[in-house]
Amino acid sequence: MYSEKEVTIYDIAKRLDLSATTVSRGLKDNPAISKKTKKRITDVAVEMGYRFNTFASNLRSKRTNTIGVIIPRMNSSFMSDVLAGMEKVANEANYNLIISQSLESADKEAVNIKTMFNNRVDGLMVSVAYNTNGVSQFEMLLQKGVPVLFFDRTLDHPMCPGIIIDNQKSGYLATRHLLDQGCKNIIHITGNQERNVYSERQKGYESALAEAGIELNKDQTFVTMLDEQAGIDCAEQILKMSPLPDGVFVDNDNCAANCMMKLMDSGIKIPEDIAFIGFNNDPISKIIRPALSTISYPGVEMGQIAARKLISHLNGQQNINSTNSIVLRSELIVRDSSLCNRL
Amino acid sequence: MYSEKEVTIYDIAKRLDLSATTVSRGLKDNPAISKKTKKRITDVAVEMGYRFNTFASNLRSKRTNTIGVIIPRMNSSFMSDVLAGMEKVANEANYNLIISQSLESADKEAVNIKTMFNNRVDGLMVSVAYNTNGVSQFEMLLQKGVPVLFFDRTLDHPMCPGIIIDNQKSGYLATRHLLDQGCKNIIHITGNQERNVYSERQKGYESALAEAGIELNKDQTFVTMLDEQAGIDCAEQILKMSPLPDGVFVDNDNCAANCMMKLMDSGIKIPEDIAFIGFNNDPISKIIRPALSTISYPGVEMGQIAARKLISHLNGQQNINSTNSIVLRSELIVRDSSLCNRL
DNA sequence: CTGAAAGCGCTAACAT
DNA sequence: ATGTTAGCGCTTTCAG
DSSP: OOSSOOOOHHHHHHHHTOOHHHHHHHHTTOTTSOHHHHHHHHHHHHHHTOOOOHHHHHHHHSOOOEEEEEESOSOSHHHHHHHHHHHHHHHHTTOEEEEEEOTTOHHHHHHHHHHHHHTTOSEEEEOOOTTOOOSGGGHHHHHTTOOEEEESSOOOBTTBOEEEEOHHHHHHHHHHHHHHTTOOSEEEEEOOTTSHHHHHHHHHHHHHHHHTTOOOOGGGEEEOOOSHHHHHHHHHHHHHOSSOOSEEEESOHHHHHHHHHHHHHTTOOTTTTSEEEOSBOOHHHHHSSSOOBEEEOOHHHHHHHHHHHHHHHHTTSSOGGGOOEEEEOOEEEOOGGGOOOOO | OOSSOOOOHHHHHHHHTOOHHHHHHHHTTOTTSOHHHHHHHHHHHHHHTOOOOHHHHHHHHSOOOEEEEEESOSOSHHHHHHHHHHHHHHHHTTOEEEEEEOTTOHHHHHHHHHHHHHTTOSEEEEOOOTTOOOSGGGHHHHHTTOOEEEESSOOOBTTBOEEEEOHHHHHHHHHHHHHHTTOOSEEEEEOOTTSHHHHHHHHHHHHHHHHTTOOOOGGGEEEOOOSHHHHHHHHHHHHTOSSOOSEEEESOHHHHHHHHHHHHHTTOOTTTTSEEEOSBOOHHHHHSSSOOBEEEOOHHHHHHHHHHHHHHHHTTSSOGGGOOEEEEOOEEEOOGGGOOOOO
16 A cells, blocks of 8 residues: 555654654653653654554554544535534644534434444534434443534433524524514424424424414424425425415525525515525525525534533543533524515 | 443454454455354354454554545535535445545645545545645655545646546636627636636636637636625626626636625626626525526536545556546536526 | 553464 | 464553
């Protein structure tokens, strides 16, 4: 595989007439080594083209300084923000990140967990797939003392904290905003109710309706995959409804945008006929016309907090198990798609 | 760190009164082991809670079965497709992927390359950052015989093939399409001309203008970061131009969409006043109104081909150095944003 | 501040 | 079809 022979700390040691131990320490800013020796070591290391062997180190020290991350997909601006936040904190604390996608499949997620397990990650941060069922797949990690932390889409487990937003309140705020605009017949396009993020938002939707004295109608909650196709399909369903709804709350901006455009292409006026609000504050919400009202939540911060929490546990500064969940702030952003003012 | 003591192949060997070698082979589908023994081994392994130690294996075998991927960002639908393609091929060939983002920074990219190097990736696939300069940062890998392959945003190096589309032709097609619609005063919003993807598209733009007998005007080429802000900034610049351009070709759909919306917000009619065409066939191009004409290119396929190429080299089936580049098909997609028909 | 010795868990090479 | 031996390159432990 490799054309040149690898340089080891023994080669450096021989050259400098030192022991391998000293070289190892010198390469690592160990305080027991004098500045002078340290400099000689690093200089020769560079000169000889030495590269650190992570495997030997990990094998010996039984620590990998690696944190695993499993997410449904990386192609959303929210996830991209989360990862950026995690990476920053991890890098600063000298941890590497291994990132893998479940592509919304519980099976693929289970494989990813296993791979992370075999790769001996020091800890794991997960936002679970659409159809994940139960938490048993994490037991092997927990039994070996590998901490697991959930963010955004969480599971309930006494050992695993979750970093979340208040989805119920956000769902309430979104629905309440439509009600305040005079909507009386509001659809909620949501996802698998096993996922906290969607069931909580549904609860918020329901409580806002209840507060306004509007009876809950099960046909007005659409459980979907929340992808582009779902947006289009929902639009078609909505067009068949009679009377038409006068407001739509969608748990994902991308899905909302697709739904909205399809309706507009069919002659529906937004927000005059139907008011819209999405979720995530994805860049797309600012670009479409009418601009999409939405709920904003802080991806970068969520990633940073998750990583910080996990790393402080790994470093023994703070036990993760004492935390149940950390709730971040979310915010209603009003744009044209919901400003119908029917009152 | 770990609460239980790790089970090794020696533990399994002792329990079954076999040698560690046999256990190692049995765990690996080595044909030299009888089915019966194999089954006994795997059963006991599961029972004892054995987990394979990647580090010991890598240390000994000097192979990691890991391929590194460095990309500018993962938050685009194109990159997401590329990664999905790579992951599929890699998984099937029993390779793992380590993915990292340069966030368009050459410095961060250099750090990533170093990390990949230390992690002893068997090979590396890279789409370079916006401002990457030269190829020297890859030399350390190449010197150790680690193959490097570029995709989409490539660098010129005799040892490193590139998987690309014909950017010049695509730029030509986009510009030519605007010309065919009767545009005579066409802006090209592009990126760093050191990047093949942008300089080639610029060449295509220039050749289409030349063919139409239109003189090239340097002020009509905007070199930008091609992000959302750039789209807005360009719109502001365009509004100050006199006469206004009648066509805009943008090297990125997201930037194009932002530019277009800003212009429309300022009263410009698209495509009547200014025709627009983007690049990438990002989902956003289908959602905005008018729908954005664009150039489509196959992300999943690009990822698959890149991974296949690299892996067949690693497996010794095909030498990578004999290939200079592989060019995939790209395609003009006409939507409403460019249908002005001024002829 | 530095060193000697041992061993992390696996697999390659060479037996049998 | 299975076993023996040795060693991958590092860090830990104990000793100076």
